[in-house]
Amino acid sequence: NxxxxxxxxxxxxxxxxxxxxxxxxxxxxxxxxWYRQLPEEGLKFMVYLQKENIIDESGMPKExxxxxxxxxxxxxxxxxxxxxxxxxxxxxxxxLGTGETDTQYFxxxxxxxxx
Amino acid sequence: xxxxxxxxxxxxxxxxxxxxxxxxxxxxxxAYLQWYRQDPGRGPVFLLLIRENEKEKRKERLKVTFDxxxxxxxFHITASQPADSATYxxxxxxxxxxxxxxxxxLQVQP
Numbered sequence: 096n097x098x099x100x101x102x103x104x105x106x107x108x109x110x111x112x113x114x115x116x117x118x119x120x121x122x123x124x125x126x127x128x129w130y131r132q133l134p135e136e137g138l139k140f141m142v143y144l145q146k147e148n149i150i151d152e153s154g155m156p157k158e159x160x161x162x163x164x165x166x167x168x169x170x171x172x173x174x175x176x177x178x179x180x181x182x183x184x185x186x187x188x189x190x191l192g193t194g195e196t197d198t199q200y201f202x203x204x205x206x207x208x209x210x
Numbered sequence: 211x212x213x214x215x216x217x218x219x220x221x222x223x224x225x226x227x228x229x230x231x232x233x234x235x236x237x238x239x240x241a242y243l244q245w246y247r248q249d250p251g252r253g254p255v256f257l258l259l260i261r262e263n264e265k266e267k268r269k270e271r272l273k274v275t276f277d278x279x280x281x282x283x284x285f286h287i288t289a290s291q292p293a294d295s296a297t298y299x300x301x302x303x304x305x306x307x308x309x310x311x312x313x314x315x316l317q318v319q320p
Binding site for chain 1: 214218242251252253254255256259261299303304307308309310311312313
């Protein structure tokens with residue numbers, strides 16, 4: 096039973112380019128969360144999605160960032176016109192249910208470097 | 211505003227000793243508190259969850275306490291081993307997602 100998968104593991108972009116980060120949840124999980132981790136900081140919640148629905152995007156920057164979780168395929172976090180401040184590790188997590196005690200299983204992360 | 215604080219300084223201890231990590235929070239009334247382990251270059255891994263009405267929770271060599279009056283959780287690793295060296299994150303359960311502290315790095319010396 097594969098865990099949460101993220102790709103690419105490392106992504107380098109120049110300022111102004113687009114970054115696409117993919118997350119495949121654990122088998123049977125239909126809830127996905129995206130977090131961002133800046134160096135020496137904790138993980139910050141960005142967005143919570145269920146299949147075909149954005150449930151909570153309160154942590155997502157208003158511009159340039161978008162997320163989707165289509166009926167088929169992985170969840171995608173998209174960053175348009177990247178800037179140096181977007182350099183960070185982006186983690187996704189998945190849960191089986193929506194309860195507050197549901198364990199979040201994290202992927203290995205995508206490390207984005209903006210040159 | 212809501213705030214979670216963990217000691218940002220690394221904790222260095224000798225193998226076999228008990229490691230104690232602290233998590234303090236303000237402006238929160240969480241129903242649950244969780245602890246995660248994160249190794250360099252990897253995602254966090256869930257360790258323990260404790261409910262507000264539980265004072266203490268144990269799992270093998272791990273023990274977590276939760277004092278809602280002090281707004282503090284303590285995380286203990288007994289008989290520590292070099293393999294326990296990692297960053298430990300506490301997280302509070304919000305409406306949807308987790309709110310994490312910045313973590314404390316533990317280094318267990320052989």
